[in-house]
Amino acid sequence: MVRSGLIPVLSLFCLTVALPVLAQGPVPPVLASEAPPAPTDLAAFWDAMPPRPAAPLFTADAVTAEVQRIARAPGGLVAVEQLGSSVEGRPIWHLTVGRGPLAVLLWSQMHGDEPSATPALFDLLDTITAHRESPRVARLLDRLTLHVVPMLNPDGAERYQRRNAQGIDVNRDALRLQTPEGRALKAVRDRTRAAIGFNLHNQNWRTSVGRTPPKPATISLLAVAFDEARTEDAGRVLTKKTSAVLRDALEPLIPGQIGRYDDEFEVRAFGDNVTKWGTPVVLIESGAVAGERPDQQLTRLNFVALLTALDALASGRVHEATTARYESLPENEDRLFHTIVRNATLLAGTGVPGFVADVGVVGQRVVRRSDGQRRLGLAARIEDVGDLRVFGALEVIEAEGKFLAPLFDPALQPGARVTIGASPTWPATITQGAPPAFLLLTRGESPDTYVVERVIRVGDTDRRQ
Numbered sequence: 001m002v003r004s005g006l007i008p009v010l011s012l013f014c015l016t017v018a019l020p021v022l023a024q025g026p027v028p029p030v031l032a033s034e035a036p037p038a039p040t041d042l043a044a045f046w047d048a049m050p051p052r053p054a055a056p057l058f059t060a061d062a063v064t065a066e067v068q069r070i071a072r073a074p075g076g077l078v079a080v081e082q083l084g085s086s087v088e089g090r091p092i093w094h095l096t097v098g099r100g101p102l103a104v105l106l107w108s109q110m111h112g113d114e115p116s117a118t119p120a121l122f123d124l125l126d127t128i129t130a131h132r133e134s135p136r137v138a139r140l141l142d143r144l145t146l147h148v149v150p151m152l153n154p155d156g157a158e159r160y161q162r163r164n165a166q167g168i169d170v171n172r173d174a175l176r177l178q179t180p181e182g183r184a185l186k187a188v189r190d191r192t193r194a195a196i197g198f199n200l201h202n203q204n205w206r207t208s209v210g211r212t213p214p215k216p217a218t219i220s221l222l223a224v225a226f227d228e229a230r231t232e233d234a235g236r237v238l239t240k241k242t243s244a245v246l247r248d249a250l251e252p253l254i255p256g257q258i259g260r261y262d263d264e265f266e267v268r269a270f271g272d273n274v275t276k277w278g279t280p281v282v283l284i285e286s287g288a289v290a291g292e293r294p295d296q297q298l299t300r301l302n303f304v305a306l307l308t309a310l311d312a313l314a315s316g317r318v319h320e321a322t323t324a325r326y327e328s329l330p331e332n333e334d335r336l337f338h339t340i341v342r343n344a345t346l347l348a349g350t351g352v353p354g355f356v357a358d359v360g361v362v363g364q365r366v367v368r369r370s371d372g373q374r375r376l377g378l379a380a381r382i383e384d385v386g387d388l389r390v391f392g393a394l395e396v397i398e399a400e401g402k403f404l405a406p407l408f409d410p411a412l413q414p415g416a417r418v419t420i421g422a423s424p425t426w427p428a429t430i431t432q433g434a435p436p437a438f439l440l441l442t443r444g445e446s447p448d449t450y451v452v453e454r455v456i457r458v459g460d461t462d463r464r465q
């Protein structure tokens with residue numbers, strides 16, 4: 001049974017929530033115009049917004065606090081409803097804004113460990129609330145009604161895991177509907193009968209696009225199919241055109257890093273069934289991105305993409321887009337490592353003589369808990385050793401003419417001299433599955449001596465964010 005109905009707003013007023021000031025200051029130029037927004041201007045607008053925690057640290061409680069803050073915002077622009085409860089009783093929120101005839105349904109974090117879009121949805125709602133009088137936002141409110149489910153799977157988010165508290169992948173429950181989270185999504189779909197839906201996920205950090213060299217698929221798009229034949233009806237044309245708009249919004253920010261997600265029909269999935277039920281769905285998958293603060297980069301891209309797509313739906317400009325602009329996106333592949341050390345002579349520590357190889361390390365965002373705190377982490381391991389020239393990486397370390405050994409002595413520092421025999425054996429090795437901790441060495445003055453140039457560690461807790 002899905003509980004439904006409006007939560008008494010008065011009860012929200014009884015809670016003490018720190019309210020940030022929503023300034024109705026001068027209209028930002030990017031919202032003052034009704035012309036298509038420049039992606040770089042929208043990105044700069046996001047950069048000027050108050051920072052939020054990195055998306056993986058944005059908890060179910062934080063989502064509830066944000067929802068309550070928005071419910072209390074002056075003007076009553078956003079209606080708040082508890083759509084249902086998770087298996088463990090956490091609220092599943094539904095926020096509605098706008099008075100337009102075109103209903104748009106957006107849901108995020110159906111998979112608990114796929115959070116990048118969740119803060120972007122609140123950034124979007126804050127932008128709408130704070131700048132409701134601006135020409136761009138006023139048009140959006142006149143033409144669209146947005147239905148936003150910012151965190152569909154709060155129990156999974158609490159554990160930072162894909163599945164819900166029953167251990168079910170909610171995205172394979174669209175037919176059997178045994179999860180309260182799935183039932184909540186179906187209920188809001190059936191009630192709103194939205195004209196288009198946005199299904200917001202994260203994909204594996206191995207996902208790549210292109211071949212020369214493979215780049216991270218930082219965002220992948222899918223105009224979801226509703227049958228095995230991948231039939232193109234009016235709804236699928238709309239989602240393809242919307243995806244074309246999304247591509248144009250993202251291309252200047254992440255050139256060559258946009259992929260097309262496999263469009264095979266999955267009979268149990270929500271995107272496919274929501275489309276079949278009459279709400280054509282665009283899937284947005286956030287992947288890997290190089291550089292500092294990847295989580296914030298992904299949230300920023302989601303914000304730019306969503307605001308641009310909603311603006312195009314509100315203006316009608318979406319209909320001018322071509323489906324070919326979406327269809328010509330390269331398909332997702334799995335050719336990305338987190339880190340590759342290329343062309344080193346490996347002193348692998350397994351008792352074999354040195355040989356030339358590349359070493360590929362995979363890494364994935366995790367959330368670690370210690371002392372009651374949640375911290376960002378990166379789970380990493382050696383995944384492949386050999387000729388990895390067909391793969392790309394977020395970080396490439398060129399080591400031609402150098403030697404790579406496992407970090408057999410954690411006390412070693414750059415500049416240290418070490419003596420290593422021709423076929424060394426250590427407890428630490430450079431083999432598939434081993435921890436990615438290495439010594440990058442240069443040849444010393446005699447055949448068995450080496451100088452530590454660099455200690456390389458990939459993974460562990462990343463405290464920079």
Ligand SMILES: [Zn+2]
Pocket residue numbers: 111114201202
């Ligand atoms: Zn997912």
